[in-house]
Amino acid sequence: MPPLLNIGLLGAGCVGSVVYDLIRYRLNSSSRYVITKILVRSLSKRRPFTVDTEQCTVTDRVEDILDDESINVIVEVVGGSEGLAKDAVYNALKRGKHVVTANKALIAENLSEIEVSCRCMQLGVFGV
Numbered sequence: 001m002p003p004l005l006n007i008g009l010l011g012a013g014c015v016g017s018v019v020y021d022l023i024r025y026r027l028n029s030s031s032r033y034v035i036t037k038i039l040v041r042s043l044s045k046r047r048p049f050t051v052d053t054e055q056c057t058v059t060d061r062v063e064d065i066l067d068d069e070s071i072n073v074i075v076e077v078v079g080g081s082e083g084l085a086k087d088a089v090y091n092a093l094k095r096g097k098h099v100v101t102a103n104k105a106l107i108a109e110n111l112s113e114i115e116v117s118c119r120c121m122q123l124g125v126f127g128v
Contacts, residue, residue, distance in 0.1 A: 004032040004033065005032065005033045005034070005072065005073045006034055006036055006070050006071050006072050006073065007023065007033065007034065007035045007036065007071065007073045007074075007075055008035075008036065008037045008038075008039070008065035008066075008068065008071040008073070008074050008075070008097075009035050009037070009038045009039065009075050009077070010039045010062065010065065010074060010075065010076045010077060010078050010084075010085075010088055011039065011040075011076065011077035011078035011079070012038050012039070012040045012047055012049075012058070013048075013077070014048070015077040015102075016038070016077045016078075017047065017048045017049040019075055019077060020035055020038065020049055020051070021049055023035055024052065034055060034056075035055075035056050035075075036055065036056055036057065036068070036070065036071060037056065037057050037058075037059060037064060037065045037068060037071065038051065038056060038057070038058045038059070039059060039060070039061075039062055039064075039065055039078070039088075040058055040059070040060055041060065042060065043058065043059075043060050062084065062087075062088050062091075066088065066091050066092055066095060066097075071097065072097060072098060073097065073098045073099075073100060074088065074089070074092040074097050074098070074099045074100070075099075075100045075101070076088060076089055076092075076099060076100070076101040076103060076106075077101070077102070077103075079103060079105075080103070080105065080106070081103070081105035081106045081108070081109045081110065085101075085103055085106050086106060086110065089101065089103075089106065089114070090113075090114075090117060093114070093117040093118060093121055093123060094117065094121070096121050096123070098123060099123075
């Protein structure tokens with residue numbers, strides 16, 4: 001059975017590493033939740049976790065994740081209300097991908113635009 005959620009993780013710092021470990025070790029017992037790509041700022045930087053390279057690719061190009069049609073969910077944990085976080089969220093929504101974020105600044109400053117993007121792509125907005 002293919003994964004229910006094929007996830008692209010944007011960010012691999014403190015929060016991203018915990019998200020990766022939670023999904024890989026706690027939710028992945030049925031292989032229904034799989035992180036297949038992780039976006040990092042620097043490929044050479046050491047990470048606080050070990051990536052399963054058979055199942056997951058690490059990239060420094062957000063397009064590698066956004067253009068991957070097999071990825072249906074983006075988890076954004078890079079932070080900030082502008083730049084990479086905002087652009088990635090908007091571009092993911094335009095491609096019909098679901099987005100999960102705890103980025104309060106991004107949501108607070110852009111909620112109405114995010115809601116419009118979600119409605120246009122028939123995606124739901126939850127938790128706000």
